[in-house]
Amino acid sequence: MKEMEPRTKQLLIQLEQRLLTEHRDLSALSAEEQFRIIADKVADHPEAITPVPQQGNNELLQKLKRAKERGGLLTVKFGIDPTGPEMHLGHAVPILMLRRFQQMGYKIQFVVGDFTARIGDPSGRLTGRPILTEQQIRENMRNYFEEAGLILDLNKKGRTETFYNSEWLGEMRMQDWLPLLQRVSASQMFQREDFQKRLEGGSSISMAELMYALFMAYDSVALKPDIEIGGIDQFLNLYWCRELMRFEGMKSEIFIVTNLLAGTSGETDSEGRFIKMGKSKKNYISVTENPREMYGKVMSIPDEVMWIWFRELTEISSEELKELKTEVEKGEIHPMDAKRMLARVVVGTFNHYDRNTIEKAERAFNQMFGKAKQLIPEDIKVITVTGGSRLVDILSKATGESKSNLKRMLASSRRGGIRILVENEYIPLTMEELSNKTVEGELIIKVGKRRYYRIQTAF
Amino acid sequence: MKEMEPRTKQLLIQLEQRLLTEHRDLSALSAEEQFRIIADKVADHPEAITPVPQQGNNELLQKLKRAKERGGLLTVKFGIDPTGPEMHLGHAVPILMLRRFQQMGYKIQFVVGDFTARIGDPSGRLTGRPILTEQQIRENMRNYFEEAGLILDLNKKGRTETFYNSEWLGEMRMQDWLPLLQRVSASQMFQREDFQKRLEGGSSISMAELMYALFMAYDSVALKPDIEIGGIDQFLNLYWCRELMRFEGMKSEIFIVTNLLAGTSGETDSEGRFIKMGKSKKNYISVTENPREMYGKVMSIPDEVMWIWFRELTEISSEELKELKTEVEKGEIHPMDAKRMLARVVVGTFNHYDRNTIEKAERAFNQMFGKAKQLIPEDIKVITVTGGSRLVDILSKATGESKSNLKRMLASSRRGGIRILVENEYIPLTMEELSNKTVEGELIIKVGKRRYYRIQTAF
Structure with missing residues (x-):
């Protein structure tokens, strides 16, 4: 790897400096510039902004223009149901979009769906959710405001409103x-692809x-936003926001959807699409993850996912991203350096861009990484197995030793035993583990004094 | 027709006397006798009483027994939506069932569905209903209480309660x-035969x-009846009454359904079943119809419908009905005499069994009928045509006269003109009527001085 050219180095430094600026003031930008910033980050979908902006008929741009003329009178809604104990980076993507509007000086409406959380959004789900108690929802809610507060300025006077949707939904008679209910077609509500799949799968829909x-859409009737932000899985819900507003004789909101974030593992589904970050997939990073862990987890993502995260989790523009990617492809920038920048920006984003925190996280990672380097030989033998395989079978095959011989080796400290790498230390494997442990993810095993194996489950 | 035998005459007189007794007191009957009276009048359906009474496990009978032990503590609910301006005899069938329980000394709950009327029961309908204004519903409601009061004693102290379901449904948050809503399966609500038919027919469901x-079923949660009465078209709604009560941890009501009443015309549908009485079919008699008209309309029903009406609209028992039918079939009783009795009982039922009213209605009918007899020759030529045929075409064919000749005859009073029987008088047909009038129902036409035609549209 050659030394980075001064020009390239300069590029990286400048870019990082920009991405690590929390309190960007975008209010002085023209409506056109603001529109470009927004449009640059919407989901990869022809209707990511609805109504779709067209030459000569760009409703979003018109709204921004009128708002600027009137001193920023534009409200942007975002709602989130506190269905889990914490937000992860995937949740942050639309909230970062909301932050852009806040930085442009517009008013934001942050809605915690404490009423809708009692149901749970069925969008795209294959089974029903467990029903949450009000106690669980209350606990989740506390966290959600705190966590959103890491990204947004929830105390910005006159420019930020926070709501619980039970305020209007719960009390409505x-x-x-x-x-x-008389205006909405039941079959239209029912004949959704996700519902049909669930029914085919034998799962019922309440x-x-x-x-x-309709409940979620009513939030828009209650709050009358000009614009709403949501993940692309909210498409249908956002459609109903527009419909219900129309039924009530209001001007329908414009909605803007963002991409769902690829998970940390870079696993793909049967159609080759990255599996989205989700609590149940164990491929997520909480926004409140401690900085050292967060840094390390970002560093562990595959390069392909890195480019996605750059787009979705930072304020990098399409042009900048393209340039960065080109430099990496040309070998001018090592992918690891790009990923380090991403890790610093992500850690910064959820830690008020505190330089000290970012640096401490990076140092901790470097130490661990350096140590791990010493612990694992470069020529370690990599074995890929299917999930659920038993360790004794894997090792027997890898070493050529019989299972009984392996067991004898394990018991003999003179022969070096069989050890597993746990937190920067090789500790002896127990007989029970050798015989019955199955592999999920990755393990580093040392057999005897010199043989090292990296055992990975295939996706 | 031979003279009626004294025994037969006696039978008719006794039967009529019983059927014309309004204030039957059935409270002294044993639970078994009460059960038999109820079961004798339920719909022709294996689950007309649900849960279905079985040898050794007859929930309805058990309830009646326990109620008698406890001095009549049993509540029977019936609900009706004020979706039309008036009730007809079809509505009276379940209300007569309710009256039986009242006569047995049990408590009745009469629910006017002012909330549910705003939707309109979709059961068995092929299209949506027009949405009623609250004003319309209020007007209908006034009539419904009055009309139900013709059958039930709505003022019976401590034994009759009247409700509007907006009391609980409207205010519920x-x-x-x-x-x-979380416990009810949407697909179960949706996959109903009537809904599927509507969707296939291109009509949407709100x-x-x-x-x-669910709304209607909630009435039962609010009122906690032991028993509910409904028309057989209410089967699914009543199923949900039981379900919702169960969800709420209550004992589910028993429901009892009655047949839908055949309309006056005796028309049948494509499967040979009598078309039910309904406002839109113009085959109904309002419960507030004036006695003379009501009597005449009952007299106009086909004999087959007469037997149905005897069962559904009077307190005749199955045995009595069978005996009456046998006597008619044997020729011991003229069908007209049986029908006259039915007409008297029906007129009586909706006029507080006032003898004077019944007799006046009968006399008026006799006069009209006698007069009509004089006006229409016995050997009148009967012509059956398809609905919508034009009079001039029908008459031209029937008389063998050309259309232009018919028009000349119409203009010539010397030749007797062409006349139509209206209210016991032959009045001249106009040229316009001859040329363009189409036939629906029945017309009596006199052409020239001697030719009479009864023109009927085929069903």
């Missing part, structure tokens, strides 16, 4: 709902789930 | 609904209609 989109 | 059954 059925007779007030009736006119809306009436509450069927109505979820 | 969405957060109170949520636990129920969310409000989808939820109709």
Whole structure:
């Protein structure tokens, strides 16, 4: 690897400096410039902004223009259901979009869906969710405000409003709902691809789930935002926001959807698409993850995922991203250096861009990484196995030793035993582990005095 | 026709006397006798009483027994939506069932569905209903209480309660609904035969209609009846009454369904079943119809319908009905005499069994009928045509006269003109009527001085 050219080094430093600036003031930008910043980060979908901006008919741009004329009178809504104990980086993507509007000086409406959380958004799910108690929801909620506060300025006077949607949904009487329920077609609510899949899979859909989109959409009727932000999985819900506003004789909101974030593992589904970050997939990083862990986890993602995260989790522009990628491809920048920058920016984003925190996280990672380097020989033998394989079978095959011989080796400290790398230390494997442990993820095993194996499960 | 035998005459007189007794007191009957009276009048359906009474496990009978032990503590609910301006005899069938329970000394709950009327019960309908204004519903409601009061004693102290279901449905907050909505399967609500037919027919179903059954069922949660009465078209709604009560940890009500009443015309559908009485079919008699008209309309029904009406609209028992039918079949009783008795009982039922009213109605009918007899020759030529045929074409064919000749005859009073029987008088047909009038139902036409035609549209 050659030394980085001064020009390239300069590029990286400048870029990082920009990405690590929390309190960007975008309010002085023209409506056109603001529009470009927004449009640069929306989901890869032709209708990511709806109504779709067209030459000569760009509703979003018009709104931004009018808002600027009137001193920033534009409200942007974002809602999130506190269905889990914590937010992860995937949740942060639309919230970062919301932050852009905040940085442009517009008013944001942050809605915690404590009512809708009692149902759970069925969008794209193959089974129903467990029903949360109000106690669980209350606990989650506390965290959600705190966690959103890591990204947004939730105390910005007159420019930020926070809501619980039970305020209007819970108290609304059925007779007030009736006119809306009469206008909405049940078959339209029902004939959704995700619902049909669930039914085919033998999972039932509750009436509450069927109505979820209407409940969420009613938030928009209650708050009358100009714009709403959501993940692309919210497409149908956001469609209903527009519909319900129309039914109520209001101007329908514009909605903007962001991509779902690829998970840490870089695993793909049967169609080759990255599996999205999700609590249940164990491929997530919490926004409150401690900086050292967060840094390390970002460093562990595959390069392909790195480019996605650059786009979704930082303020890098398409042009800058393209340039960075080109430099890496040309070999001017080592991918590891790009990833280190990403890790610093991500850690910064969720830690108020505190330089000290970022540097400490990086140092801790370097130490561990350096130590790990010493512990694992470069020519370690890599063995890929299918998940669930038993360790004794894997090692027997890898070493050519019989299982009984392996067991004898394990018991003999003179022969070096059989050890497993745990937190920078090789500790002896127990007989029980050797016989019954199955492999998920990655293990480093040392057999005897010299033989090292990196055992990985295939995706 | 031979003279009626004294025994037969006696039978008719006794039967009629019983059927014309309004204030039957059935409270002294044993639970078994009460059960038999109820079971004798339920719909022709194996689950007309649900849970189905079985040898050794007859929940309805058990309830009646326990109620008698405890001095009549048993509540029977019936609900009706004020979706039309008036009740007809078809509506009276389940209300007569309710009256039986009242006569047995049990408590009745009469629910006017002012909330549910805003939706309209979608059961068995091929298209949505027009949405009623609250004003329309209020007007209908006034009539419904009055009309039900013709059959039931709505003022019976401590034994009759009347309700509007907006009392609980309208005020209920969405957060109170949520636990129920979570327990109910949307697909179960959706996959109903009538809904599927509507969708196939291109008619959409609103969310409000989808939820109709739940709203109605909630009435039972609010009122906790032991028993509910409904028309057989209410089967699914009543199923949900039981389900919702179960969800709420209550003992599910027993439901009892009655047949839908055949309409006046005796028309049948494509499967040979009598078309049910309904406002839109113009085959109905309002419960507030004036006695003379009501009597005449009952007299106009086909004999087959007469037997149905005897069962559904009077307190005749199965045995009595069978005996009456046998006597008619043997020629011991003229069908007209049986029908006259039915007409008297029906007129009586909706006029507080006032003898004077019944007799006046009968006399008026006799006069009209006698007069009509004089006006229409016995050997009148009967012509059956398809609906929508034009009079001039029909008459030209029937008389063998050319159309232009018919027009000349119409203009010539010397030749007797062409006349139509209207209210016991032959009045001249106009040229316009001759040329363009189409036939629906029945017309009596006199052409020239001697030719009479009864023109009927085929069903």
